[in-house]
Amino acid sequence: MTYLDSLAALIRSCLPPHAKPPADSDDLFRLYAVLLLAKGDQVTDEDVHNAWCAWIQTVNSDHKALIPFNDLDPETRAADTPYTQAIHAATRRKSRGHE
Numbered sequence: 001m002t003y004l005d006s007l008a009a010l011i012r013s014c015l016p017p018h019a020k021p022p023a024d025s026d027d028l029f030r031l032y033a034v035l036l037l038a039k040g041d042q043v044t045d046e047d048v049h050n051a052w053c054a055w056i057q058t059v060n061s062d063h064k065a066l067i068p069f070n071d072l073d074p075e076t077r078a079a080d081t082p083y084t085q086a087i088h089a090a091t092r093r094k095s096r097g098h099e
Helices: 003-013 026-042 045-059 074-078 081-095
Strands: none
Touching (some): 003 081
8 A cells, every 4th residue: 555545545535425426436536646745635626626637537538527616517516626625635734743
């Protein structure tokens, strides 16, 4: 397990129970780990969406949400928020040494 895998697992553990990550999303959570390292608690829903787009393009290049964040409907944009919040929570836990 690499440091990115450890951070990805930390982010996953910070998700609220109602968040349902896609199946086989280890690569997606590694991208979220990069966001954590690059931006920490400054990560936005748009950042999360952009990382998701990079991932989904390799999984389903025809996905209807593979568009810029601001072009999404509010409900679809809101789906990114739990992941943003999980990255923020993981950033706080990491800074306290709880990796």
